[in-house]
Amino acid sequence: xxxxxxxxxxxxxxxxxxxxxxxxxxxxxxxxxxxxxxxxxxxxxxxxxxxxxxxxxxxxxxxxxxxxxxxxxxxxxxxxxxxxxxxxxxxxxxxxxxxxxxxxxxxxxxxxxxxxxxxxxxxxxxxxxxxxxxxxxxxxxxxxxxxxxxxxxxxxxxxxxxxxxxxxxxxxxxxxxxxxxxxxxxxxxxxxxxxxxxxxxxxxxxxxxxxxxxxxxxxxxxxxxxxxxxxxxxxxxxxxxxxxxxxxxxxxxxxxxxxxxxxxxxxxxxxxxxxxxxxxxxxxxxxxxxxxxxxxxxxxxxxxxxxxxxxxxxxxxxxxxxxxxxxxxxxxxxxxxxxxxxxxxxxxxxxxxxxxxxxxxxxxxxxxxxxxxxxxxxxxxxxxxxxxxxxxxxxxxxxxxxxxxxxxxxxxxxxxxxxxxxxxxxxxxxxxxxxxxxxxxxxxxxxxxxxxxxxxxxxxxxxxxxxxxxxxxxxxxxxxxxxxxxxxxxxxxxxxxxxxxxxxxxxxxxxxxxxxxxxxxxxxxxxxxxxxxxxxxxxxxxxxxxxxxxxxxxxxxxxxxxxxxxxxxxxxxxxxxxxxxxxxx
Numbered sequence: 286x287x288x289x290x291x292x293x294x295x296x297x298x299x300x301x302x303x304x305x306x307x308x309x310x311x312x313x314x315x316x317x318x319x320x321x322x323x324x325x326x327x328x329x330x331x332x333x334x335x336x337x338x339x340x341x342x343x344x345x346x347x348x349x350x351x352x353x354x355x356x357x358x359x360x361x362x363x364x365x366x367x368x369x370x371x372x373x374x375x376x377x378x379x380x381x382x383x384x385x386x387x388x389x390x391x392x393x394x395x396x397x398x399x400x401x402x403x404x405x406x407x408x409x410x411x412x413x414x415x416x417x418x419x420x421x422x423x424x425x426x427x428x429x430x431x432x433x434x435x436x437x438x439x440x441x442x443x444x445x446x447x448x449x450x451x452x453x454x455x456x457x458x459x460x461x462x463x464x465x466x467x468x469x470x471x472x473x474x475x476x477x478x479x480x481x482x483x484x485x486x487x488x489x490x491x492x493x494x495x496x497x498x499x500x501x502x503x504x505x506x507x508x509x510x511x512x513x514x515x516x517x518x519x520x521x522x523x524x525x526x527x528x529x530x531x532x533x534x535x536x537x538x539x540x541x542x543x544x545x546x547x548x549x550x551x552x553x554x555x556x557x558x559x560x561x562x563x564x565x566x567x568x569x570x571x572x573x574x575x576x577x578x579x580x581x582x583x584x585x586x587x588x589x590x591x592x593x594x595x596x597x598x599x600x601x602x603x604x605x606x607x608x609x610x611x612x613x614x615x616x617x618x619x620x621x622x623x624x625x626x627x628x629x630x631x632x633x634x635x636x637x638x639x640x641x642x643x644x645x646x647x648x649x650x651x652x653x654x655x656x657x658x659x660x661x662x663x664x665x666x667x668x669x670x671x672x673x674x675x676x677x678x679x680x681x682x683x684x685x686x687x688x689x690x691x692x693x694x695x696x697x698x699x700x701x702x703x704x705x706x707x708x709x710x711x712x713x714x715x716x717x718x719x720x721x722x723x724x725x726x727x728x729x730x731x732x733x734x735x736x737x738x739x740x741x742x743x744x745x746x747x748x749x750x751x752x753x754x755x756x757x758x759x760x761x762x763x764x765x766x767x768x769x770x771x772x773x774x775x776x777x778x779x780x781x782x783x784x785x786x787x788x789x790x791x792x793x794x795x796x797x798x799x800x801x802x803x804x805x806x807x808x809x810x811x812x813x814x815x816x817x818x819x820x821x822x823x824x825x826x827x828x829x830x831x832x833x834x835x836x837x838x839x840x841x842x843x844x845x846x847x848x849x850x851x852x853x854x855x856x857x858x859x860x861x862x863x864x865x866x867x868x869x870x
Contacts, residue, residue, distance in 0.1 A: 346798035347788055350407055354784060356400040357777045364393050365770065368482065372765040376484065386763070394478045397773060398471055404780050405467045406442040408787040409451075410801035412461040413438035415787070417850075419841035420794035428853050432815070433834030435806075441465050442801060445472060460790075463783050470776060481769040484761040501737035502691060506715045511729040513637055514736050516628055523630040527640055527670040531677050531738050533595065534622040534642060535731035537723040538584050540599070540614040553605070557614055558583055561599040571606040575699035575717050579692055585618035593646045593659040593679055595619040595687055595734075598695040602720050615723050619691075619731060620644065621679050623661055625669040641669050646679075657681035809840070809848045 367389070371377060376386050415421055416438065417430040437454050438461070440447025448465035455462050504511060516523070546553040546567060556562035559580040565572050581587050582597040602613040623643040629636045646659045658678040664671050671677075697713030700706070708714045719726035791798060799805040815833055822828030837853040 346800075347784075350404055350784055353400040353403045354781050357397055357404070357780065360393055360397040360400070361774055361777055364390070364397075364773075367393075368763075368765045368767075368770070371763045373762055375760045375762055390478055390482070391475065394475055394773070397777070398474045401474075401776060401780050402468070402471055404784050405464045405471070407800050408784050409438055409442040409461060409464040409468070411787050411791060411796075411798065412464065414799055414840065415791055415794060415796050416459070416461065417838060417840045418794055418796050419839040419851075420796070421790075422839050422853075424794065428837055428839070430838060430853075431834065432836045432838050432850070433830055436830075436834075439801075441468065445469060460783065460786060463779060467776060467780055467783065474773060474776070477769055477772045480766065482763055482765045485764045487760065487762045498687070498737050498741070499690065501733045502694065504733045506694065506712050506730065508729060508733070511732045511736075513635075513732065514739060516630065516635060518630045518633070522632065523628075525628045527625050527627055529623060529625045529669045529671050529675075529677075530735075531679075532622050532624040532642075533619060533731045533734035533738060534624075534644065535617065535619040535727040537600070537615045537617040537727050540583070540616050542601070542603075542612055542614045555601065555603045555612065557599050557601055557616075559599060559616075561601050563601060563603055565603060565605045569605070570702065571604070573602075573604040573699075573701040575602045575697075575713070575720065577601075577695050577697045577713070577716055579695055580616065582616060582618065584616055585620070590648070591646065592644050593621045593684060595621065595684070596691045596695055600716065600720065600723060602717075613720055613723075617723060617727050619727070619734070621646070621659070621684075623664065623669065623677055624735070641665070643669065648681075649678075659684065805848075809850060811850045812838075812852055814852055815850065 371386070379386065379389070413435055416434060422428050422430060434454070437447065437451050441451035441461070441464070445468065448468040451465040452462050516525075540557050543556050543558075544553060545556075551567045552564050553567055554562055554564050557580075559582070561576060561578040561580065563574040563576050565574060577598055577600050580597050580599045582594075585592075585594065585597050587594050587597045597616065597618045600613065600615045600617055604611045625640045625642075627638040627640050643661060643664055645661065645663055647662045649655075649658060649660050651657045655678070658680045660676065660678040664677070666673065694710075694712045695716075696709075697716060698707075698709040699713050699717045708717070716726070790796075797805070815836055815838070818833050818836070819829065820832060822832035838850045839853055840848060840850055842848055
């Protein structure tokens, strides 16, 4: 008997507690629905059926945010790759120096910031609907949602002050506070990009050519006759097996000229496919113009990965008179190659016959055995008599130094009108004089450089290092502080987590994905008891905040399918209601 009495009291107490808990989040049911056009005499249509819960379709509402998350992730990865590539490297000259490295980084950070802001702002807007929903309040037993919270959430999704206010309103005890914190921290994203890397001056060795190599270039451009190297022969007659050697090859090929004459400017423009051009007035007396310019090449591609080019340049000559126009247009190229020769000396006369040339190279990164260099590969060893252990290559530094020296020399101009002649340099005069025999001129140029390679390759006087020096220059180097990379990376990870959590919470509570759309608010009904408190609140500053801002509400869907804002009973009324029920029991 004594055991039954406590059991009945316990069950009664539990039942009353559950009723009190339900009453606390129970919305007041009032006959008037609060609509401004409500008319009790108006017949209403049949109730709209409630939509079925479809989680897959609900997730599809977030396709734009998924794309923004992908932009954030890709942006962070690209930034990491860029900084990894250029860390401790000189500042790159992008687009021939027209595009700054800083612009690229700021643009990348801006894309990440905009995408991240889009994710967080949308998630905060959706969190407002979740916050006031009856499903969330019943599930969490948390009825703190007030009507003014919509305004707070909206301001939090738009800027710094609203985010601070939301943090104060929720006291950091809700997931929306993470979104507000991200909005605050995102404002410092561009500032953190300035801390992520810095420029620091460091000495860098300047690649330089030997004086003999410079002389070979000058001789190749200016000389009218370049001799092949002599060989030593102790007797009158000597023969050698086929001898392979590193060499320089060159050729010139004709190009088509495009001529455009305009009546407006009264000039004719003569241009080549890669942009080299000269202009001559249509009414001018006999005029002669000559121009050479470095080019990316058409028949010879400067950026080829299978041939190691020293220089590729266009040669354009136009002479225009009233009776006729003459022109020459060719593309000339110099590149490193391998050649094999058959040498014989008969009666003290050297005979040299080229047996084969080979051009195929491949770039190889440096290791313990060699530095960065371009290596000749797939050499026909038998035909060129190449020893199996031989390695023919050009160092990257040597090629860079040679290109750096030759490039300015092939940028030349020449102009003649009446008896006035103007050369841009001595090298312009040398190339101009050879304009009608460019294949022969480029042949002499390549022979001069080949002689230099054969004379001053790796096999040189061992004492030369005694007098060898190095030149340095101060260059700005990019120094990356990788710890600062944690800031944008962390923000991206937290933003994506916040997005996914918002999606899951909304799907769990059956909240429609309205996000920041203002139209759903127009079609949500407001309970009449709330409307009755408005008065003239819409006609005075902050009147609505004072009149109804502190009203605790919940958003629920009625049986007819309408969404309605209903007031929630206060803590005191809930307590009195539960006590009265207890007394009645």
